[in-house]
Structures are given as structure tokens and as C-alpha cells.
Amino acid sequence: MTVTRPCASAHCSGAAPQINTICKALKWPVSHPVETNDANGPCVCSCSCLAFGTPVQVAEDEYRAIEAFKVGDSVLATGKDLKWRHSKVTFSQGTTGASRQKYAVVVVYGGTGLVVTSDHVFLMSDGSLKTADRLAPTDELVSPAGQPVEIESVHIGDYVSGFHHIATVKKEPNKNLDQHLLNTNGVVSGDYSLQLFYKSGEGHHLMTNGHEDLPIVGSAEYRRLYGDSSLSAPRLRGQDMILLEKNIPDPFSGQFISAEAMKLSIPEDAASFISEEEAEARRDDPKREFNDPAAREWTEALINFYQVFFPQISFQFNWADNTVNAYAWVQNGVRYVAILGGLVRTPAIELEGISLVLAHELAHHYGGNPTFPGGLSCEGQSDYYGMLVNMRKVWFGDQYITVAGKAIAQMADFFGVPNSPNVPGGHAGCDHPPGSCRIATYYAAVNLQLKPGCAS
Numbered sequence: 281m282t283v284t285r286p287c288a289s290a291h292c293s294g295a296a297p298q299i300n301t302i303c304k305a306l307k308w309p310v311s312h313p314v315e316t317n318d319a320n321g322p323c324v325c326s327c328s329c330l331a332f333g334t335p336v337q338v339a340e341d342e343y344r345a346i347e348a349f350k351v352g353d354s355v356l357a358t359g360k361d362l363k364w365r366h367s368k369v370t371f372s373q374g375t376t377g378a379s380r381q382k383y384a385v386v387v388v389y390g391g392t393g394l395v396v397t398s399d400h401v402f403l404m405s406d407g408s409l410k411t412a413d414r415l416a417p418t419d420e421l422v423s424p425a426g427q428p429v430e431i432e433s434v435h436i437g438d439y440v441s442g443f444h445h446i447a448t449v450k451k452e453p454n455k456n457l458d459q460h461l462l463n464t465n466g467v468v469s470g471d472y473s474l475q476l477f478y479k480s481g482e483g484h485h486l487m488t489n490g491h492e493d494l495p496i497v498g499s500a501e502y503r504r505l506y507g508d509s510s511l512s513a514p515r516l517r518g519q520d521m522i523l524l525e526k527n528i529p530d531p532f533s534g535q536f537i538s539a540e541a542m543k544l545s546i547p548e549d550a551a552s553f554i555s556e557e558e559a560e561a562r563r564d565d566p567k568r569e570f571n572d573p574a575a576r577e578w579t580e581a582l583i584n585f586y587q588v589f590f591p592q593i594s595f596q597f598n599w600a601d602n603t604v605n606a607y608a609w610v611q612n613g614v615r616y617v618a619i620l621g622g623l624v625r626t627p628a629i630e631l632e633g634i635s636l637v638l639a640h641e642l643a644h645h646y647g648g649n650p651t652f653p654g655g656l657s658c659e660g661q662s663d664y665y666g667m668l669v670n671m672r673k674v675w676f677g678d679q680y681i682t683v684a685g686k687a688i689a690q691m692a693d694f695f696g697v698p699n700s701p702n703v704p705g706g707h708a709g710c711d712h713p714p715g716s717c718r719i720a721t722y723y724a725a726v727n728l729q730l731k732p733g734c735a736s
């Protein structure tokens with residue numbers, strides 16, 4: 281399966297209002313991919329961008345929580361000139377109630393902050409725009425009066441809350457962005473129309489120079505530049521808020537689940553998909569964007585699917601971990617299978633490849649002899665049994681042939697070897713066989729041949 285980069289194509293933004301109505305009706309979280317029947321790949325739910333409780337200024341000394349706005353309500357809006365005027369809300373929509381919003385971004389400034397979806401647009405102190413997923417601790421936002429507001433920290437993780445957004449004018453923004461900017465908890469950020477305009481690809485001239493190439497919050501490149509704090513929970517002082525007016529809604533009413541909090545502890549004797557040395561060598565290889573929802577969604581869907589066939593397994597998945605590997609182990613009598621974000625975000629591997637990785641890890645538990653001293657099946661045996669038995673268990677009939685074929689092609693790409701059933705020489709023992717042997721082993725399992733000698 282091939283998935284185009286979500287959000288970037290105009291076909292989605294054109295259909296966004298309809299898609300988002302469906303998203304809302306079905307209670308799908310923001311950034312949930314939605315398949316559409318055209319050649320351009322899935323769109324994503326993008327109906328809402330500010331967490332419930334976010335204070336938006338409606339009049340002098342009056343703020344309202346974002347989710348409380350109705351069409352026809354008055355709100356203060358401006359353009360880049362920061363001449364604030366009363367405007368009417370023409371669009372107000374969001375998720376119904378709390379859902380687990382992936383890739384929520386927490387921006388901390390002045391002891392308070394905002395929780396937004398990663399595509400929410402902010403006005404920067406130099407007059408350009410940036411999306412939340414590209415904000416850095418060295419950036420300055422803007423107060424409603426035009427003062428620079430230093431960002432203290434930026435965090436990415438999951439946020440359990442509703443999300444909502446409003447717009448004043450539905451037409452495209454002019455150069456000054458008239459009426460498309462709002463006072464959101466003491467900093468100026470964009471309305472829903474401005475966000476759609478950016479997503480349509482037409483608003484790129486409004487963005488900070490080189491915006492598309494800036495590292496995504498939480499990604500390996502971002503952490504190299506700004507440290508690891510983007511993966512931890514924010515520290516809010518709470519008292520010295522920029523906004524001291526009374527009756528301001530609480531912008532942190534939901535529950536933030538930091539990437540760090542999702543960290544798994546994997547025992548040293550766990551069996552793995554590739555060797556620790558190979559995983560380390562691949563750590564800095566190019567990856568899918570950190571907040572690209574498709575790979576995370578198909579991995580979660582596969583885990584749910586596999587769980588039905590393997591109810592006794594505890595499946596673990598940590599999207600934020602950059603390690604390019606997957607693991608199997610037994611602890612206190614519980615059988616674990618874990619898959620880490622670096623492998624899932626590897627561009628060569630798609631849904632079918634992840635399916636084979638899960639089948640391999642399950643085979644460490646159920647693949648039989650030969651085994652490591654701890655009882656888990658050896659690597660070559662896990663490759664063979666995973667494709668021979670586990671893949672056949674979850675993929676029915678022709679599905680098995682289709683998924684197996686794509687999985688093998690993706691693995692050949694991943695290992696950098698020809699997609700060929702030819703068996704190389706040598707014997708791997710219990711360790712990871714070379715890539716060409718692993719491909720030959722998968723073919724042997726699909727074709728109901730014996731496990732090749734190189735895999736034992």
C-alpha cells in the first residue's frame with residue numbers, strides 16, 4: 281500500500297468540511313486517516329485544533345473556552361496589523377467529548393501555554409507563520425499587543441481531551457490575514473480557515489522561510505538541536521500567567537501523555553527482529569515524519585487485529601522510540617511482543633512489512649526448536665515459522681499470498697538485498713541470518729518448502 285503525505289494535498293482541504301463532518305459524527309480523533317476513493321491517498325480528520333478549555337478572547341476582559349463558541353457568536357479577531365475588531369463566528373466544529381489525540385503539541389510560555397494539534401498555525405514575532413509541530417524553544421510568539429512572547433518549551437505526545445476550532449470568515453485570507461487571527465490564551469494564532477489555506481498548499485508564502493524543512497517536534501533531528509525535553513511532560517508554573525483576568529478557562533483541562541511516559545523497558549535478553557548492532561547503525565537513517573499518522577495507525581490496527589488471534593500476548597508499541605527494532609520476551613510468565621517507532625517509521629516498511637515483523641516476534645514465542653537457552657525460538661526459525669504459520673493464521677486465503685508478497689518485497693528493500701528466493705551459503709546458527717537468507721526463508725515458507733540451510 282502506498283500512502284501519500286497526509287494534509288499536503290489540495291484534494292483533502294477541498295473536501296475537508298465534509299470529511300470532518302463524518303469524523304465528528306463517528307468520533308474519530310483529529311489526524312485519524314480517512315480513506316477516500318481517489319488516486320491521491322487518504323485524507324485526515326482535521327476538524328479541530330485547540331484543546332477544550334483553551335481561552336479565546338471575545339471582548340475586553342472576557343474569554344470563552346474554544347468549545348463553547350456557536351456560529352453567530354462574537355469574537356475578537358485581527359490581521360497581522362493587530363487591529364482587533366469584533367467579528368462573527370461563521371464556523372465552529374470539533375470532536376465530541378474526549379478522545380486520545382495523537383501528536384498533540386503543548387507550547388509553554390509565560391508559565392502557561394496551549395495544547396494544540398500539530399497543524400495549528402501561530403503568528404511569530406517576525407510576522408511569519410509557523411505550525412505547532414515546527415515550533416522551537418528559541419522561537420518567539422506574539423502577544424495581542426504585539427509584544428514578543430518567548431517560548432519556554434515545546435512538547436509532543438498524546439492528549440486526552442476534546443479539540444475544537446472556529447473561523448470568522450470562510451474566504452481565503454488576504455496578505456494581512458484580516459480576521460483570521462485570534463487571541464488564544466495570550467498569544468496570537470490562526471483560525472480554521474487559515475489552517476485550511478495553509479494545508480491547501482497556497483499559504484506557503486506566509487510561512488517562516490524554509491518552514492517545510494524545519495524539524496518536527498520530538499523527531500531525532502529536533503532532539504539533536506534542542507535536547508530531549510520535547511518528549512517529556514511540560515512543567516507549568518501556573519501562577520505567573522500572561523493573562524491574569526478572572527474567569528479564564530483552564531487550557532490544561534485534559535490529560536497529557538508524554539512520549540517519555542510511553543517508554544517501554546525491554547529486558548536485555550529479549551529476542552529482536554534485527555541485531556542490536558544493525559539497529560544502532562540504522563538509528564539515524566531517514567524516517568517518516570514524526571507526526572505522520574498513517575504508519576502509526578496501521579501498526580495499531582495490526583496489533584488490534586493480531587490480538588484477536590493471539591489473546592495471550594501482551595503487545596507493546598512505542599511510537600516515539602527511535603529504535604529500529606521489534607522484540608519478544610517472557611517476563612513473570614507473561615509473553616510480550618514490542619515494536620518500536622524507528623522501525624515503523626522506516627520508509628521501506630509499510631503495513632505488510634509490519635505484519636511480517638509481528639509474525640516473526642510471535643514466532644519467537646511459538647516457533648519451537650531450535651531455541652535460545654531461554655526458550656524463545658532462534659532467529660532463522662522465527663523468520664520461517666512466522667511466515668509459514670503465523671501469517672497464514674491472520675491472513676485468510678488469497679489475502680495471505682498478497683500480504684506475504686508485499687511483505688517480502690518491503691523486507692528486501694529494508695535489508696538492501698534482491699527480492700529473490702535464491703538461498704545463499706553459510707549457516708547463521710541461532711543468530712540473525714543475513715538479509716538475503718531471510719528473504720529466501722520467507723519464500724520457502726510461502727512456497728511450503730523446508731527452511732533453508734542458511735537459516736539454521
Ligand SMILES: [Zn+2]
Binds near residue numbers: 551553640641659662
Ligand atoms: Zn527475532
